[in-house]
Amino acid sequence: MHIDIARYENLAVEARDEGVWVVTLNRPTKRNALDANTIEELVDFFSTAPRAGVRATVLAGSGDHFCAGLDLIEHHQADRSPADFMHICLRWHEAFNKMEYGGVPIIAALNGAVVGGGLELASAAHIRVMDKTTYFALPEGQRGLFTGGGATIRVADLVGKSRMIDMMLTGRVYQGQEAVDLGLAQYIVEGSSFEKALELAHKAAQNLPLSNFAICSAVSHMQNMSALDAAYAEAVVAGVVNTQPEARARLAAFADKSAARVRANY
Ligand code: 1HE
Numbered sequence: 001m002h003i004d005i006a007r008y009e010n011l012a013v014e015a016r017d018e019g020v021w022v023v024t025l026n027r028p029t030k031r032n033a034l035d036a037n038t039i040e041e042l043v044d045f046f047s048t049a050p051r052a053g054v055r056a057t058v059l060a061g062s063g064d065h066f067c068a069g070l071d072l073i074e075h076h077q078a079d080r081s082p083a084d085f086m087h088i089c090l091r092w093h094e095a096f097n098k099m100e101y102g103g104v105p106i107i108a109a110l111n112g113a114v115v116g117g118g119l120e121l122a123s124a125a126h127i128r129v130m131d132k133t134t135y136f137a138l139p140e141g142q143r144g145l146f147t148g149g150g151a152t153i154r155v156a157d158l159v160g161k162s163r164m165i166d167m168m169l170t171g172r173v174y175q176g177q178e179a180v181d182l183g184l185a186q187y188i189v190e191g192s193s194f195e196k197a198l199e200l201a202h203k204a205a206q207n208l209p210l211s212n213f214a215i216c217s218a219v220s221h222m223q224n225m226s227a228l229d230a231a232y233a234e235a236v237v238a239g240v241v242n243t244q245p246e247a248r249a250r251l252a253a254f255a256d257k258s259a260a261r262v263r264a265n266y
Contacts, residue, residue, distance in 0.1 A: 001051035010038040019055030020201045028063025035071035046098035055205035058197045060109040069116025089148035096124035103213035105204040109197035110134045120149035130185040131193040135175040138167040158183045
């Protein structure tokens with residue numbers, strides 16, 4: 001599989017070294033609002049990435065805001081039927097499921113507004129890094145709308161049902177350390193969230209691809225299963241991953257004491 005960078009209009013797609021790719025929502029004048037075409041481009045990239053040798057992806061937004069959510073102007077002008085919008089939402093799910101279950105680590109570099117569908121997009125990434133400008137909200141209630149890109153699943157999973165309902169009913173905004181404490185992001189940085197996300201992507205890209213595939217696919221699948229089925233599936237995945245020939249050199253390095261040990265941060 002091959003990623004054709006030139007085919008993207010609303011995304012800027014760039015290959016860095018060590019198999020790390022950077023995907024940037026590239027409509028800053030629209031605050032990177034998600035129109036139908038952007039969603040199709042996300043489906044395309046994240047469907048192709050797992051088979052194109054992508055080892056980790058940084059997902060960022062161009063300009064001062066990560067993403068303003070659903071393109072409200074397009075939605076207003078299209079005056080969609082219920083069936084039309086259902087199909088739009090199914091394409092959002094296609095894109096975000098490809099992200100969450102695709103097996104390639106995705107690190108979201110957040111700044112400014114991460115709101116509505118922008119938070120749905122961010123919550124499909126495996127790691128979220130925020131900076132001091134980042135804020136999270138679900139303004140759907142105020143707009144006469146409802147979430148359609150998986151917030152009832154992923155945002156509720158991150159912050160819990162009650163907090164999500166409060167965010168939607170009252171327009172509550174979370175930012176700063178409180179957002180990390182709630183689980184909306186795993187890192188907050190003084191400087192650039194992009195630099196930190198890139199550092200984390202390079203770190204993840206050092207793992208064997210099959211290990212990352214399991215981490216960025218199996219964990220999510222297993223959360224959807226009964227404990228009994230998840231334990232069975234975990235054993236099967238571990239059977240495949242933990243016996244991969246590529247792991248033998250790493251195990252040998254541990255055995256001969258040349259591999260780094262796990263140490264506490266002091
Ligand atoms: C947009 C959008 C958008 C900006 N769709 N065009 N999401 C929201 O309710 C968030 C709506 N946006 C905002 O609250 C603000 O725009 C921001 C806080 C993100 C940024 O504020 P600001 O002052 O920097 O920008 P602005 O002046 O409000 O907007 C600049 C331009 O971006 C302007 O376009 P212009 O052509 O007049 O210059 C805006 O129209 C445009 N823009 N946000 C379209 N969202 C699957 S269901 C998901 C449901 C949802 O996501 S609901 C949440 C929608």
